[in-house]
Amino acid sequence: xxxxxxxxxxxxxxxxxxxxxxxxxxxxxxxxxxxxxxxxxxxxxxxxxxxxxxxxxxxxxxxxxxxxxxxxxxxxxxxxxxxxxxxxxxxxxxxxxxxxxxxxxxxxxxxxxxxxxxxxxxxxxxxxxxxxxxxxxxxxxxxxxxxxxxxxxxxxxxxxxxxxxxxxxxxxxxxxxxxxxxxxxxxxxxxxxxxxxxxxxxxxxxxxxxxxxxxxxxxxxxxxxxxxxxxxxxxxxxxxxxxxxxxxxxxxxxxxxxxxxxxxx
Numbered sequence: 001x002x003x004x005x006x007x008x009x010x011x012x013x014x015x016x017x018x019x020x021x022x023x024x025x026x027x028x029x030x031x032x033x034x035x036x037x038x039x040x041x042x043x044x045x046x047x048x049x050x051x052x053x054x055x056x057x058x059x060x061x062x063x064x065x066x067x068x069x070x071x072x073x074x075x076x077x078x079x080x081x082x083x084x085x086x087x088x089x090x091x092x093x094x095x096x097x098x099x100x101x102x103x104x105x106x107x108x109x110x111x112x113x114x115x116x117x118x119x120x121x122x123x124x125x126x127x128x129x130x131x132x133x134x135x136x137x138x139x140x141x142x143x144x145x146x147x148x149x150x151x152x153x154x155x156x157x158x159x160x161x162x163x164x165x166x167x168x169x170x171x172x173x174x175x176x177x178x179x180x181x182x183x184x185x186x187x188x189x190x191x192x193x194x195x196x197x198x199x200x201x202x203x204x205x206x207x208x209x210x211x212x213x214x215x216x217x218x219x220x221x222x223x224x225x226x227x228x229x230x231x232x233x234x235x236x237x238x239x240x241x242x243x244x245x246x247x248x249x250x251x252x253x254x255x256x257x258x259x260x261x262x263x264x265x
Contacts, residue, residue: 075231075234075249076246077244077245078227078244078245079242079244079245080238080243082243084243085243087222088103088139088226089137091218092105092141093140093162093170094137094138095137095167095171100136100137100240101132101136101239102132102136102137102237102238102240103137103138103139103236103237103238104124104127104132104136104138104139104236104238105139105141106118106140106234106236107141107143107219107220107223107234107236108140108143108232109144109145109148109151110144110150110151110155110158110174110178110184111145111148111150111154111183111184112151112232114232114233114250114251116178117251118233118235120178120179121251123252123253124138124235131254131257131258131261132261137240141219141222142158142215142220143232143233143234144220145232148184150184150185152216153186153189154177154189155212156206156213157173157193157203157207158170158174159206159215159216160203160206160207160212161173161193164198164202164203165198173192173196176192176195176196177192180192229249231249233249234249235252237257237261237264239264244263244265245264246260246263246264
């Protein structure tokens with residue numbers, strides 16, 4: 001019975017991921033072809049429409065709704081099976097010591113200001129090292145919002161970089177995106193790519209192929225289907241020994257997170 005339920009949850013997450021993918025523009029139809037020069041940029045965020053982060057053209061209305069609903073540290077909680085935990089690990093770049101009791105999963109959007117705030121705050125590092133005693137695996141997964149039109153290409157580039165240079169390059173690129181003062185765009189992606197000394201032609205080919213769109217949508221389906229995570233950034237902390245998990249949205253204080261960890265023991 002437990003095996004059947006696990007399979008059903010995994011299938012549901014995959015179906016949600018596929019469905020979500022239908023609402024995203026196909027880059028081969030919506031985007032201009034990438035230039036043949038070293039510069040990847042063929043378009044940037046529409047500055048005339050998005051001069052302010054919170055304008056309706058940039059999805060500001062949804063952002064405001066998200067902020068209004070971030071009233072509680074604990075967004076959700078539950079229990080999952082070892083098979084689901086393993087599936088979560090397999091489909092991402094997990095930083096692990098191989099024997100960790102906990103798994104911290106962060107679903108992020110490279111164009112989201114709150115995701116950037118969380119990444120640059122060092123709160124997650126403190127939670128991993130202090131609250132979880134260094135006994136936690138860590139993985140950052142994709143959750144680009146459809147109204148963040150520049151996010152999906154950047155998330156695909158993360159995967160393309162990892163294809164060339166491996167897991168450490170994935171996290172180095174993620175760090176470079178979030179630490180930049182520039183708005184997310186293919187111009188910024190050029191800078192990230194250059195800083196990591198990757199093959200530009202291979203990145204261009206990888207991006208144009210769209211080969212990682214399905215993986216990205218699977219991450220979103222996983223977040224929604226398993227953890228009911230509707231907002232970004234969403235952080236999930238899982239006790240891998242008993243399957244209990246909690247989730248929270250945004251950049252919560254470590255004190256608030258610490259109070260909730262008892263729920264998974």
